[in-house]
Each structure stands twice: as structure tokens, then as C-alpha cells.
Amino acid sequence: MPALNSSVLILGLPSLPAMQIGVDSLPSWKPLAEKISRGAYDVLCAPFDEMVTPQFEHLAQQLKDRNPSLQMVLLSQPNNSIEDLQKIFRKYPIFRISNISALTTLERDIVHCLEEAQMAKQERELESLVQEQNEKLTLLYQDLEERVEKRQNFLLEARRKTYVANARWESLKEAMIAIYQSASTGEMEQNLLRALEPTLHLSSLRILFAPQDQFFSQQKRQASPYFVFQAPLFRSQDRVGSLVFLRETSQPFLREETDFLLRIAEAVSLALDRQGKLEQSETLKEQWQVTFNAVSDPVSLINQKYELVQTNSAFLKKAGLSSDQATGQKCYQVLFQRESPCPQCQLGKNFRLDVGKSKSIYDVYSQQVPVEPLQTTVFVNLYHDVTEQIRMERKILESARLAEIGTIGSSIAHELNNPLGGILSFVQLIKMDLKKEDALYEDILAMEEGVRRCKEIIENLLGFTRDPMADQEKDLDLREVIERAIKIVELQTKSRGIELKVILPSEPCSFRGHLNLLSQAVRNLLQSSIDALIAKTDNTKGFHPSIELRLENKNQEYLFTLLDNSLGSESTSTLSLSVAGQIIHDYGGQLEFGAQSKPFKITKFSLPR
Template sequence: MSAIKRSILSLVPIPKSLDHLDIQNISLDELHASFVAAPPPTLRPSPCDVLIGQPRHFQDALFGDFWTGLRAANRGTQLILVATSNDPIPQLMDLHCRYSIFRVLERMEEADFEWSVFEAVEQAKLIQQNEQLQLLVNDQILRLKALNVELEERVVKRQHYLEESRRKSLIAQFRWSTLRQATERIHEAGSIAEMERQLTEVLRDTLNITQVRIVVPQQSSLPQAPVSDLAVHRVRLFQDENILLGYAIFLREASWPFSADEKDFLQKISEGISLAIRRLNQLELSRSLREQWQATFNAVSDPIALISPQYEVIQCNSAFAERARAHALGEKCYQLLFDRDQPCAHCQLGSGFRLTRAAAPRASELLTEPPRAAERLTETWDVHSQSLQVNPDEPVMYFNQYRNITEQMKMESQLIESAKLAELGIIGSSIAHELNNPLGGILSFVQMMKMDMKPTDPLYPDILEMEQGVLRCRDIVQNLLGFTRSNSMDERQTFDFRQAVQRALSLIDLQTRAHGIQVRRQIPDHPLMITGHLNLLSQALANLLQDSLLSVRQAFHRPEAHIEVIVIDYPDFIETQVLDNGLGAENSPRISIPLAQRIVLDHQGRFEVSTSRVGGGDPRSKVNKVLRLVKIILPKKI
């Protein structure tokens, strides 16, 4: 059995003249044999383009299955029917209807047979191409439909993605605006409570937050609302990676729990809260340090100021402001402190210097003695100046400390005078010891000469005068020895208080007479017995008289200068008054006054210093005088 190998099959024998057409002859028996044996599909008729046969072939019972196989393999297969005039027309028409015969020929020797075969082959090829095109078109249509479905799905997904992106973008913009507003509010807040209130207002409309709590280590309580009624989200606040500042707690209704996006958003807000809390802590620390610095700055009793190179006050303490008595910042230092129109003569910014200026008269001097007010006192100031540059790009500032050393210099002068007096006391003690023995011998010889003479002797008055002079020298020496004697050797005793007064007056007698200062005395004639230390009380009175003498001498050399000593005897105490018309009580901060006061207080007495006005309160009065009065009240028995 031969297999179908060509594209043109013929059930009718092909004449030799048509061998060039490459037609394969196949018999009906072979056709029967191939389909009756039911061979496997590989042995079934292979696709062909043209099948030539007679009516009897096409009317065979198995031809229908054969034709169905051919058409399944190649839908363009064409049939050429070779019929004779003897074949009935109805039969031919039936075959034509059943198999769609391409061409009907009477004989194969016809001239049109070859062209019919070619046309049938072309028709088969055309149908095959059309089917292939149709398959390709169908395949493309299916692919296009699949692409269309995929595209529609992508468009739907894209639209959904765009809508989701738009929604997220709107949420992001809204939250960004909320984050910016919340950041501005928390950094504008001046306290944690204000920060909580501002955050609650900002987040109430965006996240339906009902309350924001910021819990720092000083606090330990959560909001006092039931936890079951609230959704709580707590965020830790860190200063650095490991330093916990506290917690930020966000509260809203329990029916609306916090989502992951909201938690991330609240985490960003909490980072701003951490920075704001650090800022508040730094501000509080800076405020505390500033207050401590300002308190320390103001605690300095001397005027202190930061000065610019143009002598403008940048910062000052309370002592500087009090002395300036005006708004000091931005003003010139020399105008505020010293009422000058230009910098001080010896001013050297950055190094220490000393300046001297005339002080304004006191108000009491203007009311009491205008001539004295016209004479101004001199003040001496030590200025310590140190350069200070905080930033290299900024100009240098100067830290100036102004110290009024007028009183210090007076005290130093008084200490020097006291030291001189102490040295004079030592020298006087030595001289007194040296003179004591010769005076004793002279007194003995004078008294022996007096005993040998008669009162009628012409030289007797001279001897008496010599005796009085020697006795006066002895008393002076004894006073010197008494003042230089150690206090531990001065025992408490009962003595006549007038002795102490006389001792003190004898020490200044020479100085008062040398300067023409009148000393007035009002001392009782009877003894004033008192219990105490003679030398100490004599020293106290001498200090007072010496201070009065210096005060009167410095009072512009008045011709009417005087000192008055009044001793009054009372039943239980003795009052001693020392008056002078010197500088007055306000200008007597000498070291001698406190020493005398200490001695009087040790004797359980009272020491009072006051000023009395004589001649009325009119400053134009010529008899207007100011007297300093010092009272010493001593009990007679201690």
C-alpha cells in the first residue's frame, strides 16, 4: 500500500502526457484498504491540494470519511470530477452539492484539464492562505482581546493606584501641614502645660485626639480618664539614643484605635516634642544660670560694668545702677559715675588705673553751713579693667570694677597715725623712765634746800618755784607712764574720775595751745569716786579729745574753734560731755571713736554721738554753728 505523498491525487489513471503535473495515482482499493484497516493517524491521508476522481469514486461509502480527513488536514482541498455524458445529471448535482466540486470535466485529455488543475491548486493555496490569515487574525484578535483585558485591568489598577496615591498625597499634605503647625506650636510654647494644650488643639481636627499628655521624670501620673474608654498611644521621648526624657501620650475614643500610619505620624511629632523639651530644659538652665550670675553680679558691693570700646555701658550690677541713678545701659560710664563730659584723664581700658575727683557736698552741709559745702571733699577710685572677647568676630569688651578707696585711704592714714602714736608712746615711756630718776634726785635736793632755808630768805620763793616745776614734771612723767602701762597691769580700783579727765586734758594741752584752740572745762570741785580702770578710762577720754582736736583742726582753720569738756555728777553715775565745732558727727569715722566706745561699754556705760545745731536753721545766719556732742555715761559702781 502506497502512502499519500503528493499534493495532487488522482483516482483516475493519468495519461502519460500529464506526467509533468506531478500527480500521484491512487486506487480506490488503496483508499478502501487505508480506511477499512483503520491505520494510525500517521498512515492516514496526508493533506493534499487537489483530488481527481470519477462519480463512482465519490459515491463510495468510505469516501465521505476520507474526504472529511482531507478537509480536516487541508480545508482548501479541491475536487475535480471527470464525468461522461452517460452520467446522470441529478447524480452529478448531488455530488456537487455534497462536496463542492471545483470543476467538472468530460475527459482528462481536454486542453483545459491542465489549467483546471493549476486553478484548483491555486484555489487550494488561496483558501489555505485565507485560513492561515484567518487563524492569524483570530489569534491576533484573541491576543488583542487578552491585551485589552490586561490593559483594562491595568487601567483599573492604575486608576485605583492613582486614587490611592492622590488620597495618600492629600493625607501626606494635610499631615505635613499638621506636622508643621504642631512643630511651630510646640517650639513657641513656654512650658510643658502650654505645649500639651497647643498640641491638643492642633491634633483635635486631624486625628480626633482628645488629649495630649507629656510625662517627664518629675511626673508619674497618667491622665485620670478610664483606660477602657480611651485609645492610648504612648511614645518614648529620647534626648540622645539612650537618655530617656519622658513619654508623650495621645488619647482619643476607644472606638477609633490608632493605625500604623498614625503611629508613624505621632512618632514624628514626638521627635519635635523631644527637641522642644530639650530647648525648654536648656532655656531653664540658661535662665537659672543667668539669675545666679546676675545675683552674684549684684552681690558685689562695688560698681561693676561691661564697657564697650566707646565707653558705653553694656551690662552693670545694682551697685552701678544705684550710683548712676538713671538708665545705665547704652550710656557713657564717665557720665553716669563721675558727671564728666569726656573720658577720665587717666582712664586706660584693659588695665588698672586710679582717678581722683571732687565729691558733691552733703545735703546736711548745705542746710547747716554753706561755706563748708562750698569746699568739696575729694574721692579716690581704683578702677580694675580687664579685656573680654567672647567671639573673635565681635569687638572687645571691658570688665570694669570701680572701688571707692577714699575711706580705705582715710583708715590707712588713721592707722599710720595710730602707729605713730604707739611709737611715740613707746618713746615717751622710755623718756619717762629715763627722766623719772633724775627728777627724783632734783626734787630731793630742792626739798632739802627748802628745809635748810627760812621763809624770810630772799631765795626761798625761787626754791618754791623750783619745787613746783619739778612736781609738774613728775606729774607729766607719771601720766606718760600711766598711758604706756599694760592693761593687764591696770587693776580695777576706786579712784577720782577727775584724775582720768586731767590726764587726758594734759596730753592735748600743748597741741591746743600751739594751734590756738580754746579748751573749756566744767569739772566739779569735789571728788568724783568711781570704780574701774584708771588707765583705760584715761585712754578713752584722750582718744575722744584727740579726735575732737583733729576734727577742729580740719574744719578750715576757724578762728572760733573750741573744745568743751563738761563733767556732771549724778547720784548713781557720772556723765561726761565732749563738744567741738569741727567736722561734725557724720565726718568722724576715725578709729579712736570705736576704741573709746569699746572701753566705755566694757565699764557697763553708754556711749552716744550726736550733732546739735546752734544759731537757728537759716543757712545765711552768721551765728549758725554745728556742735558734735559725745556723751559718756559711767556708773559709779560696777
């Protein structure tokens, strides 16, 4: 048989939730009824089915006889009717009813019962003390009847003291109740004044914290219509303020009254310390919640079954749910719309998660949260979206590769430029030796035009790969900038079947700047459209890609308009677009993306005249 050492006895329950208070729990108690009846319990808890048995009635009566302050808790069941509960209430002194199907509040009900039992014991002790005093007074009264005249004054004084003692005890009890029922300092002041005013005839009562109580102490020396008594308040041996009592000047405080008020101040000190710790706990809880929700990445607390225990605001926003809706659901269901745990998931370890549906990549930082040994293991998971970071890393690697290719292309262009110069010279010499009527003259002209074309392409390539800041800032024609950029991408557009249309004004568009920089900006914008068109061509059957580039001479600016029919396909050349935007911004221009006019996507930028 288990040892029965607690002041709480629970009968007939096969299992209990974890509790911080000690209890004696006997699922099968009837064979042990005789031994249980010899115990002294403050609280007795039993289900309805147990309370209706004769054995329980006999046991309850024996326990009640041993401890008149016994408090009983009825564990009701959903099928119990009101008439059944009323019978139990008429039969036993039930203090609380707790739902047997929701035992999470049982510990709170037991604590309330223990407090009620303790108060009942204190009341009995007070009654016993009063009864003892009354018995003494009765004996004294019988003795004093023989000496009525000699001891009349003494008897009156004894009666007065007895009345005051009884009143003080009652006031102390009410004051204790008032103190521990108060949720704030102001409420405590009101409850204390209400409890003490009938016996002490107080005019006012204040709780003052340092240094306000010191200022009050200095001011009270001046003329005042009240008599004041200040009782110090302490917290962990440190004085934190004073409990101030005010009464009419015609009624100064007596020594016995000040001793009583000092005891009240001790109780107030304990209550204020309790309130301070509760407020600090609430503040820490709010700060933790604010910090938790301030994390920009989704964060969740989950158990070993992947069920959400708590989530921050970023998690709820991504999941599109409220806190109540998300709690208890599987993390992989609400966040990634999966029917099973993520393949790469490792609770308690850091891992990378590739979400195939959304093409997103997350670095998940998972850490086990230390909990009590008997509680469920909890993990905190932080989901950091690294999709864009990885994409940028790939673009940087691609840019480095292209830069390397550009360096190699520049070397090749230098190597080809010299032989082309020699070939052009020999072709021109041959043309000088031939007459126009010669049959080979037209072929030599075609060869000269081809060599010039090759040399022009190589010179454009050399100009593009050259450091943009190497050439000097000079007056140039923006039409030349566009023509140079077109020559760089012309081979790519022709090989991919992209129709390229260029509309330029007939008059020069004068502008001062670096030819290479401006050509690079236009080329980057063209390359972005080409990449988007290539992606759409690969995914759309029968698609005919086209680009149109216009240059307009406005009153205050030059307006470049780039149209392509890649609507619905995004370019991956964000790095080159950033470079183009920075070049245009450095020249005081503006770049606009995203304007759409079906079936075209429009990109505009302007340069000041």
C-alpha cells in the same frame, strides 16, 4: 564677578550688617542681570528704588519662573509714601517690608522668608503628590469601569486610603506648624490636639515626662473609658517621657495610625529639645544678670571709645542714672563728671585712679572681653573704692609712729624723773635752812612748785605710756580720771589757743576700774575734738576754738558730755575713737556720736554706777 551660591539674593545695598546666614549681595547688579536670572533663589531683597526699574521687573519675573516659591523683601526708605508701597505690593508678591535705615532686623526677615519659601515648596510637593495620586486613581478608575462588579470593593478601599493619606499629610503639616509655633508644653498640647482631632478623632493628648509617664502606663492597665497609645519621646538618645494619645474605646488605633503618631512624637521630641535649650539659655542669662548686679562694686562694659555698653546696679546707683540713660554715654562723664578720659586710665590693665574732685581713690581692674574678630573690642572695668582702706593704712602707720614716739617719750620721762627727784630734794633742804622772812624764801617756794609741776607732768606721761592693764582694777574717783586726761592734752590745747572748760561735781564719783584705761578713753575723745578744732582753725580765719567737758552724777549712771565748736569739720582720729568706744563698752557704758546743737558738736558717753 563674585560666586553666586546662596539661596538669598540682596540687590542695590552697598553694605550689610554681619549675618549668620549666607547671602549673595550685589550693590551693582544690572550688568550681571543675565547671569543672575539663571540662578534659583528663595529670597530676593531689593530697595524701593531698584524695584521700580524695568530691569528689576524683568529679572524678578525670570527668577519667579525658575522658582515659584520666591519670596521678596522690600527695603523701604523713610521718604516712600503709602501710595508708592501699594503700587509695589500690587506689582510684586512682597512678603516682608524692612526699613533700610535699620537693617538689624533684616536677617530675621530673611529667615522668615526662607521658612515661607520652604513651606511653599512643601505645599507644591504635596500638591504634586496629590495630583499624581489623583491621576493614578483616574487611570485606575477607567480600568475598573470594565470590571465594576469584580473590583468595586478594591476601588472603594483605594479611595479610602487616598482620602486618609491626603488627610494625614494635611494633618502632618498642621501638626508641624502647631509644634513649632508653641512656646510651652501646655500650648503644644492644645495646638497638637486642635490639629489632629479632625482626622484622628482624639479625645485628649498629653505630654508626660519621666517618671510620670511610667505611672500613667501602670494606671492605664486598669479599666478606662479610653483607648491609649503612648509614643516615646527622646532627647539625645535618652528617653525623657511619652506623648500620650487617648481615643474612645470604640475606635482602637490602627497600625498605620500608630506609625503616623510615632512620626509626630519624633517632631515633638525635637521641639522639646529646642524649648529646653531656649529655657536653659534664658536661665543662664538671668543668672548672669543677677550675678552681675550682685557685685557690690561698680562694674561696666565699655568699648574702645569709653562708651558704656552695660552696667551693673552698683554703677547705676553711683552714677544716679537708669540703664537706658547710661548706655552709650562715656564712663568718665557719668561716673566722675569729667570731660576727658581719666589720666591714669589704661584699658585692659589694672590701675589706680585718683579722683581729685571727690578726693576718692579707686583700684580699677580692667580686662578685655574676648569677642568675635569682626566685632568691637569690649572691656570690663571693676571700680573698687580703696579710699577708706588707704586712709586706715595711713592711720595705722600714724598710730605706729605715735606708739614709737610714746616709747621714746617714756624713756625720756624715766631719765628726767630721777634728776627732778634730786632737784626737789635739794630745793626742800634749802627751804628748810631759810627763814620765812628771808628775801629768797618766796623764790625757793616758786622753784619747789615748778619742780613739783614738772614731776607731776612726767608721772602722768609715764602713766599714759604704761600698759593700761598693768595697773590693778580698783575703786577710783572719775574726777581723777578726767583730771589725769586733761593734764595729758593741756599743753596741746594751750599751744593751739583752745579754751578748755571742765565742770566736775563737788562730791566724789566712785567707780571700780583701771585708771589708765579710763584715762585713755577720755583722752582719746578729747584728742578727737582737738584734732577737729585744729583743722577748723587752719581753714577758718578768726575762729576761736573751745571745748567743754562735763561730768554729771545721775541716779543710775555717770554721764560725760563733751562739747566743742568744731561743727562742719571732721576729726581724722577714728582709730582712737574706736579704742575709746571699746573701753567704754567693756565697762558696760554707751558712746553716742553725731548729736549737734549749733554751734556745738556734742559727744556723750555714760558709765553705770
